[in-house]
Amino acid sequence: MPDDPYxxxxxxxRASAEQVERAYRFCVELYAEGSLALYSLLEPNAAEAxxxxxxxxxxxxxxxxxxxxxxxxxxxxxxxxxxxxxxxPAVAASAELPAELSGxxxxxxxxxxxxxxRQIAAVTKIGVRFLEYIEEDRLALLPPPVYLRxxxxxxxxxxxxxxxxxADAYLAHxx
Amino acid sequence: MALSVSELLPAxxxxxxxxxxxxGGKGGIGKSLLTASIGWQLARMGRRVVLVDAxxxxxxxxxxxxxxxxxxxxxxxxxxxxxxxxxxxxxxxxPGLRLISGAADLLSAANIKHLQxxxxxxxxxxxxxDMVLIDLGAGTSFNSLDFFLLSDVSILAVVPEPTxxxxxxxxxxxxxxxxLRAVAAREDVRExxxxxxxxxxxxxxxxxxxxxxxxxxxxREAAExxxxxxxxxxxxFVVNEVRDVGDVAIGHQLxxxxxxxxxxxxxxxxxxxxxxxxxxxxxxxxxxMADAPTSRAAEEIRQLTRGLVKGESLGPxx
Numbered sequence: 425m426p427d428d429p430y431x432x433x434x435x436x437x438r439a440s441a442e443q444v445e446r447a448y449r450f451c452v453e454l455y456a457e458g459s460l461a462l463y464s465l466l467e468p469n470a471a472e473a474x475x476x477x478x479x480x481x482x483x484x485x486x487x488x489x490x491x492x493x494x495x496x497x498x499x500x501x502x503x504x505x506x507x508x509x510x511x512x513p514a515v516a517a518s519a520e521l522p523a524e525l526s527g528x529x530x531x532x533x534x535x536x537x538x539x540x541x542r543q544i545a546a547v548t549k550i551g552v553r554f555l556e557y558i559e560e561d562r563l564a565l566l567p568p569p570v571y572l573r574x575x576x577x578x579x580x581x582x583x584x585x586x587x588x589x590x591a592d593a594y595l596a597h598x599x
Numbered sequence: 600m601a602l603s604v605s606e607l608l609p610a611x612x613x614x615x616x617x618x619x620x621x622x623g624g625k626g627g628i629g630k631s632l633l634t635a636s637i638g639w640q641l642a643r644m645g646r647r648v649v650l651v652d653a654x655x656x657x658x659x660x661x662x663x664x665x666x667x668x669x670x671x672x673x674x675x676x677x678x679x680x681x682x683x684x685x686x687x688x689x690x691x692x693x694p695g696l697r698l699i700s701g702a703a704d705l706l707s708a709a710n711i712k713h714l715q716x717x718x719x720x721x722x723x724x725x726x727x728x729d730m731v732l733i734d735l736g737a738g739t740s741f742n743s744l745d746f747f748l749l750s751d752v753s754i755l756a757v758v759p760e761p762t763x764x765x766x767x768x769x770x771x772x773x774x775x776x777x778x779l780r781a782v783a784a785r786e787d788v789r790e791x792x793x794x795x796x797x798x799x800x801x802x803x804x805x806x807x808x809x810x811x812x813x814x815x816x817x818x819r820e821a822a823e824x825x826x827x828x829x830x831x832x833x834x835x836f837v838v839n840e841v842r843d844v845g846d847v848a849i850g851h852q853l854x855x856x857x858x859x860x861x862x863x864x865x866x867x868x869x870x871x872x873x874x875x876x877x878x879x880x881x882x883x884x885x886x887x888m889a890d891a892p893t894s895r896a897a898e899e900i901r902q903l904t905r906g907l908v909k910g911e912s913l914g915p916x917x
Contacts, residue, residue, distance in 0.1 A: 434855065434859075434915070434917075443917075446917040447917045449917065450851070450852075450855070450916055450917035453848070453852070454852045454855055454856065459852070460759060460760075460761060460764060460849060460852075461764065461849050461852030461853050461855075461856055462852075462856055463761045463764045463765055464761070464764065464765035464768055464769075465768050465856055465860055465861075466856075466860060528895075528898065532898075532899070532902060535844055535847045535870075536847070536869075536870075536913045536914065537913075537914060537916070538844060538847060538848040538851055538916045538917070539844070540844045584914075
């Protein structure tokens with residue numbers, strides 16, 4: 425019996441494709457050669473074995489066909505119902521977002537999720553420059569509110585937070 | 600029906616004060632500054648706080664707070680030169696924040712006897728305050744490990760450097776094995792725990808998970824208390840002196856590594872950026888929380904402290 429790929433990547437069986445992607449990237453960094461977080465903990469050959477497990481798990485879960493086959497073989501439900509919110513629900517505390525959020529506070533929320541501005545820019549197509557203006561509270565350089573709201577919602581979605589609540593909180597801060 | 604004694608006591612006296620400790624194994628990673636600044640913030644949030652400098656070999660918590668070396672220190676209490684632990688508690692100038700200074704002069708105190716330690720801990724627990732924060736010394740002396748294990752919240756500070764990560768893991772394993780040894784009922788299990796402490800042990804035990812498997816192979820029941828201790832051992836990582844997003848991610852990776860390879864449920868309490876404002880304040884012998892309240896580090900300490908109070912941690916990192 426091969427290792428449970430969900431377990432290897434640290435995922436729930438109903439994880440979305442996007443979650444699989446992020447968990448995989450997390451594991452690749454964790455077990456990368458010279459990984460600081462593993463220093464003195466794993467022997468080089470043990471880390472190599474983990475890398476192989478991670479690759480194998482990803483190959484199973486990233487291919488819809490193979491994933492369905494695996495789920496069926498384990499009696500797991502096919503992932504047709506609503507998938508888990510992205511990212512994991514542990515950080516989706518949108519109900520608890522404060523009424524106002526400053527740029528630096530947004531930055532901290534982002535960094536706590538291990539996201540770089542470049543990553544956000546790559547997905548949302550918002551320029552890194554604008555994201556920086558937002559996080560630095562450089563009000564004079566921000567786009568008009570109607571665009572800004574759109575940017576903020578995209579940003580919030582990527583952080584796994586309620587996009588509307590996040591946009592409201594930042595707009596309340598800059599008003 | 601007669602009331603029991605406990606029912607007659609005021610409710611407040613039944614609420615046990617929280618004891619937090621800050622350890623990390625390695626010197627120079629900012630344990631004292633973290634302790635001082637978290638304590639300072641807790642006091643700002645209205646808690647009555649006492650900081651304890653348990654770094655008995657190299658005490659300098661007072662310096663972090665901008666105070667001169669104190670005439671009265673924890674050593675005076677340990678050596679019974681004063682009657683009560685209250686006699687060595689000094690004011691810091693910040694309302695709600697007081698300090699029990701460590702002694703730099705008393706090298707022998709760095710390995711105080713177990714009974715003395717228990718006495719210190721009991722008296723600390725009896726202090727009339729809301730929170731006690733203990734700054735542990737560097738290294739994995741039994742003092743540091745025991746205070747760490749006796750705390751309600753055990754904070755493990757690391758910086759993103761191999762030496763610190765290595766010492767952090769060593770500290771975790773040493774503390775855990777000390778605890779496991781204490782709960783092992785059988786002599787042969789205790790011997791296995793002791794063997795595990797040596798990284799080159801003949802049993803081939805490299806991690807607590809290996810140890811657990813080895814004990815289970817002998818006797819399922821004997822492994823149960825060990826399993827329980829591992830479940831309640833929950834160090835909270837703080838990554839200090841981060842410089843970029845990659846450094847921030849180290850905390851998430853440490854938590855994942857602890858779960859996967861040590862079988863421990865650690866959490867990521869927060870991070871503090873490397874910040875020139877901090878050392879500028881240190882040079883001025885002032886705490887940056889008061890001296891540079893708008894600095895990034897000060898804001899991060901406020902966030903970190905609020906999270907610790909609520910028992911929150913940063914998400915899984917993916």
